[in-house]
Amino acid sequence: MTLTEFREEVRKLKESNKYPELKSYLLPALWMAEKNFPAITHDVMRVVSEELSVPLVEVEEVARFYAMFHTEKKGKFVIRVCTNLSCMLRGGEEVLSELCRLLNVKPGETTPDGLFTVEEYECMGLCDGAPAVTVNEDRYTNVRLEELPEILRKYGWKG
Amino acid sequence: MAGRVKMEKLLLRNVDKENSHTIDVYLKNGGYQSLRKALKEMSPEDVVEEVKLSGLRGRGGAGFPTGLKWEFAAADVKEPKFFVCNADEGEPCTFKDRVIFEKDPHALIEGMLIGAYATGCRYGYIYLRGEYPIGRKILERAIGEAYEKGFLGENILGTDFSFDLYVHSGAGAYICGEETALIESLEGKRGEPRIKPPFPVNAGYLWKPTVVNNVETLANIPLIIERGGKWYSGIGSPDCPGPKLYPVSGKVKRPGVYELPMGTPLSEIIYEHAGGIVQDRKLKAVFPGGASSSVLTADEIDVPMDFPSLAKAGTMLGSGAIMVLDETDCIVRAALRLIEFFRHESCGKCTPCREGTDWLVRLVRRIEEGEGSEEDLDVILSVSETMENSFCGLGMAAHNPVASSVRKFREEFLTHIELGRCPYRRG
Numbered sequence: 202m203t204l205t206e207f208r209e210e211v212r213k214l215k216e217s218n219k220y221p222e223l224k225s226y227l228l229p230a231l232w233m234a235e236k237n238f239p240a241i242t243h244d245v246m247r248v249v250s251e252e253l254s255v256p257l258v259e260v261e262e263v264a265r266f267y268a269m270f271h272t273e274k275k276g277k278f279v280i281r282v283c284t285n286l287s288c289m290l291r292g293g294e295e296v297l298s299e300l301c302r303l304l305n306v307k308p309g310e311t312t313p314d315g316l317f318t319v320e321e322y323e324c325m326g327l328c329d330g331a332p333a334v335t336v337n338e339d340r341y342t343n344v345r346l347e348e349l350p351e352i353l354r355k356y357g358w359k360g
Numbered sequence: 361m362a363g364r365v366k367m368e369k370l371l372l373r374n375v376d377k378e379n380s381h382t383i384d385v386y387l388k389n390g391g392y393q394s395l396r397k398a399l400k401e402m403s404p405e406d407v408v409e410e411v412k413l414s415g416l417r418g419r420g421g422a423g424f425p426t427g428l429k430w431e432f433a434a435a436d437v438k439e440p441k442f443f444v445c446n447a448d449e450g451e452p453c454t455f456k457d458r459v460i461f462e463k464d465p466h467a468l469i470e471g472m473l474i475g476a477y478a479t480g481c482r483y484g485y486i487y488l489r490g491e492y493p494i495g496r497k498i499l500e501r502a503i504g505e506a507y508e509k510g511f512l513g514e515n516i517l518g519t520d521f522s523f524d525l526y527v528h529s530g531a532g533a534y535i536c537g538e539e540t541a542l543i544e545s546l547e548g549k550r551g552e553p554r555i556k557p558p559f560p561v562n563a564g565y566l567w568k569p570t571v572v573n574n575v576e577t578l579a580n581i582p583l584i585i586e587r588g589g590k591w592y593s594g595i596g597s598p599d600c601p602g603p604k605l606y607p608v609s610g611k612v613k614r615p616g617v618y619e620l621p622m623g624t625p626l627s628e629i630i631y632e633h634a635g636g637i638v639q640d641r642k643l644k645a646v647f648p649g650g651a652s653s654s655v656l657t658a659d660e661i662d663v664p665m666d667f668p669s670l671a672k673a674g675t676m677l678g679s680g681a682i683m684v685l686d687e688t689d690c691i692v693r694a695a696l697r698l699i700e701f702f703r704h705e706s707c708g709k710c711t712p713c714r715e716g717t718d719w720l721v722r723l724v725r726r727i728e729e730g731e732g733s734e735e736d737l738d739v740i741l742s743v744s745e746t747m748e749n750s751f752c753g754l755g756m757a758a759h760n761p762v763a764s765s766v767r768k769f770r771e772e773f774l775t776h777i778e779l780g781r782c783p784y785r786r787g
């Protein structure tokens with residue numbers, strides 16, 4: 202998406218009349234940015250700031266506050282591995298280290314080809330299927346270490 | 361235990377039906393009849409009275425009487441008023457609200473409509489946690505269907521009542537489940553709690569009267585209107601009646617969400633409904649009400665799962681999320697993981713919570729890594745006490761899993777200290 206297209210989308214959002222005041226569109230606008238750009242950069246924030254009449258510093262503060270917004274460049278696929286209690290008890294930490302080993306990254310890092318970002322994540326509400334992993338919006342539950350390569354290949358992993 | 365009567369499914373009555381998320385299936389099973397009854401046969405005051413009579417207490421964690429909250433909101437004359445559903449479900453190991461809005465979204469929408477009618481709210485938002493993108497699609501589709509059939513929008517069912525409803529996605533911040541932080545987040549800000557009072561019912565979204573109710577709370581409403589508050593008040597514990605959803609996870613054979621009468625004993629939930637402990641091991645410890653609850657030992661699990669009984673047992677019902685540890689699990693490691701969560705999620709606004717969670721992580725980690733000392737245990741308890749002075753519920757409860765583990769499993773902490781390593785560590 203170009204910045205001009207993004208600006209158009211934010212304008213459409215405003216026309217939806219979903220909120221009685223402009224600032225409330227901030228999270229929806231940042232979500233749109235998160236989905237359409239590799240990172241919510243200052244250029245993107247500036248568009249949001251102008252369209253919603255919210256000072257740039259406030260846009261940045263909000264973008265940095267929420268864990269799901271990436272202000273640094275992320276991979277095409279964000280892999281979230283839950284290691285909170287129920288997943289930890291059922292092998293979530295092992296899943297995380299095996300994924301990092303396969304992709305040769307540390308938690309929080311992105312593969313050099315820009316395909317995957319691996320994140321150690323808090324509970325995602327999939328605890329009845331612990332250990333749980335999500336890849337963008339896809340869910341994987343009761344994940345076994347042996348099936349990780351197969352999961353990765355679905356998203357274009359060549360390893 | 362033979363001959364136990366199986367409770368009729370109420371909150372989960374629809375979830376096993378094919379396409380239960382569609383309006384056609386919901387309508388075929390009597391859906392939106394309670395809304396019709398409320399709008400056509402009852403005044404807003406009647407609805408509030410019926411909910412008060414039911415004894416329903418909020419399922420989001422605090423257990424506040426729903427009818428009373430609605431009465432306060434209805435009494436406020438500022439306009440417009442907002443009705444917000446708290447679908448942030450951020451408490452670790454809680455996954456009960458997800459079942460409702462993914463499998464029976466119209467029950468939630470109908471509950472919100474009835475609540476909005478009772479309190480005079482014109483606009484509604486479902487604040488949905490960012491990690492639930494599938495739920496978002498299902499809810500948006502359901503809202504679209506409800507508009508098509510005339511259950512949302514202007515002059516609903518030919519009456520004067522109008523209500524518009526939207527989904528607002530959070531973006532990964534546990535603190536936004538706290539109702540005032542949620543409102544800040546809805547307003548496009550960082551999720552930092554506000555000082556109370558004023559309460560949201562008087563000064564919430566854009567400082568207008570705002571009702572905030574949990575998903576599960578609202579899913580009860582159509583049932584109460586359909587069958588009456590008196591009927592409802594006869595289910596489960598007398599002082600906090602109704603059906604309750606218990607999400608059970610960890611080392612049980614059948615993790616999942618179980619609907620049972622409020623006050624069902626914890627032991628029954630674990631051993632009968634969730635199938636007992638994996639590989640028939642011994643149960644070691646249970647966090648009975650999410651990550652902010654104090655731990656219970658194997659000797660303490662005969663407790664009824666409701667607000668007053670768990671408070672009496674020194675812990676809390678919270679979201680009702682039951683997390684089970686078996687004899688091979690390390691309590692120090694578990695406590696560490698939970699306090700790491702709270703350190704990550706502390707919004708940083710107040711010192712006791714921001715500094716306290718950081719201290720606790722460092723102290724417990726030191727012990728877990730075999731570098732701790734016995735004095736650390738006293739420091740943990742005194743830091744925990746200081747955290748009671750935190751600004752909001754996050755900091756006030758964050759130390760519970762750690763402090764209670766130290767108190768109840770002191771021996772295990774000491775073993776780590778004496779051995780200089782974790783006795784449970786594999787490999």
Ligand SMILES: Cc1cc2nc3c(=O)[nH]c(=O)nc-3n(C[C@H](O)[C@H](O)[C@H](O)COP(=O)(O)O)c2cc1C
Pocket residue numbers: 417418419420421422423424426446447448449450451534535536537538539540572573574575577578752753754
């Ligand atoms: C730190 C914190 C997190 C909370 N998270 C949630 C949550 O995820 N979902 C929820 O419904 N209530 C949550 N609550 C409780 C809400 O503040 C509020 O009491 C509730 O939404 C009111 O709805 P109810 O009366 O229907 O329970 C949280 C409270 C605190 C202090």
Ligand code: SF4
Pocket residue numbers: 535553705706707708709710711713714750751752753754755756
């Ligand atoms: S207790 Fe924690 S989460 Fe609550 S306001 Fe203070 S720092 Fe923020």
Ligand code: FES
Pocket residue numbers: 283284285286287288289323324325326327328331332333452453454
């Ligand atoms: S603990 Fe991992 S999804 Fe809940």
